[in-house]
Amino acid sequence: LIVVMLFSSGAAQAGKVAKGKGTKGAASEAKKEPPKLPAEKLAKVRDILLGDDEPGAIDAAKVLGLSGASNAVEPLIDLLSVGGPPGRLEAALDALGALGDPRAIDPLELYAGNHSADVRRHAVKALAAVKDEHVVPALTAALGDSAPDVRAAAADALAARKETKAAPRLLALVKRNDAGAAPALGLLATPDLVPQLAELQGTVDDNVVASALGEYVKRDDVADGLRVDVVRTIGHLSGAAATTALVEYVASVPAKDDRPSKKEAQKLLDEKGPSK
Amino acid sequence: VRAGVVRARAFACASVFALACSWAGCATSAYQRAGSSDDVAAALSKTDAAAVTGRPQNAAGRALAFLALGGTKGPRLAAYDLSASRLLWTQPADLKARVAVGADVLVYAAADALVARDVTTGAERWRQPIAKDERLLGYTIDGRTAYLVVQEGGVHLHGGKASVRALDATTGSARWRHEVASGNVGAPVARGGLVAVPVQSQYVTLLDARDGEQLAQVLSNEEAATFVRALPEGLFFGSAGVFRLAPGTAAGSRKSNGYVRAKLPAFVRPVYWFDLYRPEQGDYSALDRNRILWRMTATDGGGDARFRNDLALVHNYRFFFGFDARTGELKWAYNHPGSEAVSSALVGDAVAFVTADGELGALDARTGARTFSAKLPGEVVRGATFDAEGWAPSGAAQPTAPLADTLTAIVWDLDRRFWDVKMFAIEELARQPGHEVTAQLLKITEQEGLPPAVYQKAGEALVARKDGSAADLLARVLATHADYADGKAAPAVEILARAAGAMQARAAAPALVMHLRRPETPPAAVTQIARALAAMGATDALPALRDFVTMYRADPLYDGDPTPLVAASEAMLALGGPGERQLLLYLAEEPHTVEPLRVHLRRALAQTAGAEARLREAATSSADE
Numbered sequence: 001l002i003v004v005m006l007f008s009s010g011a012a013q014a015g016k017v018a019k020g021k022g023t024k025g026a027a028s029e030a031k032k033e034p035p036k037l038p039a040e041k042l043a044k045v046r047d048i049l050l051g052d053d054e055p056g057a058i059d060a061a062k063v064l065g066l067s068g069a070s071n072a073v074e075p076l077i078d079l080l081s082v083g084g085p086p087g088r089l090e091a092a093l094d095a096l097g098a099l100g101d102p103r104a105i106d107p108l109e110l111y112a113g114n115h116s117a118d119v120r121r122h123a124v125k126a127l128a129a130v131k132d133e134h135v136v137p138a139l140t141a142a143l144g145d146s147a148p149d150v151r152a153a154a155a156d157a158l159a160a161r162k163e164t165k166a167a168p169r170l171l172a173l174v175k176r177n178d179a180g181a182a183p184a185l186g187l188l189a190t191p192d193l194v195p196q197l198a199e200l201q202g203t204v205d206d207n208v209v210a211s212a213l214g215e216y217v218k219r220d221d222v223a224d225g226l227r228v229d230v231v232r233t234i235g236h237l238s239g240a241a242a243t244t245a246l247v248e249y250v251a252s253v254p255a256k257d258d259r260p261s262k263k264e265a266q267k268l269l270d271e272k273g274p275s276k
Numbered sequence: 277v278r279a280g281v282v283r284a285r286a287f288a289c290a291s292v293f294a295l296a297c298s299w300a301g302c303a304t305s306a307y308q309r310a311g312s313s314d315d316v317a318a319a320l321s322k323t324d325a326a327a328v329t330g331r332p333q334n335a336a337g338r339a340l341a342f343l344a345l346g347g348t349k350g351p352r353l354a355a356y357d358l359s360a361s362r363l364l365w366t367q368p369a370d371l372k373a374r375v376a377v378g379a380d381v382l383v384y385a386a387a388d389a390l391v392a393r394d395v396t397t398g399a400e401r402w403r404q405p406i407a408k409d410e411r412l413l414g415y416t417i418d419g420r421t422a423y424l425v426v427q428e429g430g431v432h433l434h435g436g437k438a439s440v441r442a443l444d445a446t447t448g449s450a451r452w453r454h455e456v457a458s459g460n461v462g463a464p465v466a467r468g469g470l471v472a473v474p475v476q477s478q479y480v481t482l483l484d485a486r487d488g489e490q491l492a493q494v495l496s497n498e499e500a501a502t503f504v505r506a507l508p509e510g511l512f513f514g515s516a517g518v519f520r521l522a523p524g525t526a527a528g529s530r531k532s533n534g535y536v537r538a539k540l541p542a543f544v545r546p547v548y549w550f551d552l553y554r555p556e557q558g559d560y561s562a563l564d565r566n567r568i569l570w571r572m573t574a575t576d577g578g579g580d581a582r583f584r585n586d587l588a589l590v591h592n593y594r595f596f597f598g599f600d601a602r603t604g605e606l607k608w609a610y611n612h613p614g615s616e617a618v619s620s621a622l623v624g625d626a627v628a629f630v631t632a633d634g635e636l637g638a639l640d641a642r643t644g645a646r647t648f649s650a651k652l653p654g655e656v657v658r659g660a661t662f663d664a665e666g667w668a669p670s671g672a673a674q675p676t677a678p679l680a681d682t683l684t685a686i687v688w689d690l691d692r693r694f695w696d697v698k699m700f701a702i703e704e705l706a707r708q709p710g711h712e713v714t715a716q717l718l719k720i721t722e723q724e725g726l727p728p729a730v731y732q733k734a735g736e737a738l739v740a741r742k743d744g745s746a747a748d749l750l751a752r753v754l755a756t757h758a759d760y761a762d763g764k765a766a767p768a769v770e771i772l773a774r775a776a777g778a779m780q781a782r783a784a785a786p787a788l789v790m791h792l793r794r795p796e797t798p799p800a801a802v803t804q805i806a807r808a809l810a811a812m813g814a815t816d817a818l819p820a821l822r823d824f825v826t827m828y829r830a831d832p833l834y835d836g837d838p839t840p841l842v843a844a845s846e847a848m849l850a851l852g853g854p855g856e857r858q859l860l861l862y863l864a865e866e867p868h869t870v871e872p873l874r875v876h877l878r879r880a881l882a883q884t885a886g887a888e889a890r891l892r893e894a895a896t897s898s899a900d901e
Contacts, residue, residue: 052867052868081826082826082862082863082866083825083826083827083828083829083830084830084868085830085831085832085868086830086831086832110793110823110827111827113793113794113795114795114827115795115797115828115831115833116831116833117795120795143760143761144758144759144760144761144762144764145760145795146758146760146795146796151760151761169761172761172762172763173760173761176760176761176763
């Protein structure tokens, strides 16, 4: 309650200012001058964040994250620097993710190596939100994490960044049947990786292969000739993911677009029939 | 195991009975004079020294190996001349037990008979049938007489009665028969006019080879006598150790000078000879591949027992080892490439062996150098008996590999059955000097898929070596970390960190810091990392130590066992300055810090504060002076 009251009079307003500036001109103005929390209020929130009250501290972290304020990142980094109960730390990581401030990269990387897989997942997601290329090595390293959730978070982040250099590592994960890496691989795979991916049929779960190829065919940058081959490969795969991939591909193509790959996908779906 | 327990109980009962008889003077007991040193001395005095030679039993005196062959060509018996490196003969023969070799014939048990074959040609000379109500308990041959122990009635070793029968080895005709008071009798041995027969696992009955008259009985009071062995240097009996059969050991006292046991490492199966009561050990078996090879020093009538050259050799499948029998020190090791040795014998100064795929070989018993090599192509060998006493292979010995190289080869042998031997090899490797040995030990810690005890053993060896020259190698090994995508596992960080600390390997500090920050590093490894960093004075590691302590100081995971946090904070105190003390003071008072760490920090900070104050006072007073 204290946190909410504090922010209703300062920090939250700063957030509202940021959100309110929705027009193009206003957005560029906001970029130039990100909102800033008043020092006195920030100090009080910091005290709550580092204080004894656990729920209050978690709320404080959330509100700081939502504020979008340029100076909201500092108390959160302070918290990560001195440590605290895991729930509070996760809230701080989420808040730093919401802020996406590059100044948080170092503590986020530190927590991406935490012994708790939950904490690591929060840290990786926060790193993913930082629009800075310095996070790429940490995200790529997180593909080697022992926890599937952490790897999936890193894979999604790298796919969103179109980090094609991560494709070989993603392929290595798919070879190990890692379902979480498959969509990202489909989004990042270069044409030379596609045959390798297709050859995994039989050695890797068909659903994993279908998931990767399904994302690949939906890409605009793929030549339709290659797409037809990929669609046929998907057609040979068993499992629900293969059918889903074909259905999603057909649905993703505009109705007026009569490209051969779409026809092929539709033909394969017809052959599979509704019961399949 | 059950059989062993039963045997132990039986032995204990028999011992009590034997003692009771000797106290009460059982006039009717067949073992009335058992343990009499006078009787034993008298019996041994009848030994025909001229009949005991240090040469092969066969009349030609050639070093021969008799091979039980199998494979697609069916069961056969072959004779191989070791001196001439040539196969003498092969005959179809279905052996059910070992070959025993005499002057002109060899004998072996078939399904329902004892079969004798000509040593020179392999032709069958005679066949002694075993009746349906009889059981062949064992046999031997000495010169031109064969001796059998046969049980009539009862079940194996229980009930019925047994007899020792002497046959003319040339014709198979009976010479004499001696009835034994028990059906519980083992296989006989013979040497120089004496026949020794183990009875009830406790007695060794000595018979006159000429007429079967009983001359003496040894009473093995302190140890079961499961074997009797005839060698040119004497008669021996025992089980867990070896007694030289002599007046001084007539009552089987292990305190006598006639008793000896080799000091050997734990992996060695302490089998000094085959258990002559167990029929399965009468045939070629796995026991032939895993046992102790020994000979005794010859004595001039004295009863002392001492291993020849103080050596006890160990045959362990594909490996042979030479140990100092008194100290257990490893003298040499031989790793036979490929197939395992199915049979071996210490025939004087050479270890003769044959492998399952038909390779014949010999090693110098003193050095382990390979001195003989021959091959029977395409054969499958089940076992062998060597009649090659005193054989000295004439070829030049192959150069022996350095012991460390052989031990390394054993460690990296692909056969995954021999972990006990590999563990021993690691232990011995660690005793060898040299940078290369340290590198090999490190390599073991890098290898994935080994049993945890192997990493532990290699790591402990590294810790003990304190080989500072290997710091770079250690750093290289530690530089790797787990990566799921690459399919890589973490190295054995815990033990390597200990080694790094012991070595003062500053070069490894960055890698240790890296592992301190890794999610997969287990708490026990963190503890060792922190201690190592403190031991090597790695002040560069302070940021990582700070990060670790702050990140986990409120983690309930460490509420139960804060050892890693304590170790990291101790390292901070040891390496850091006022900044670290200030941070730790804060953490000691911050309520979310796990209680055990808070308690420790308060105490540690108070202690170090006192020490610092004393140092300051001392510095001030010396400055004043």
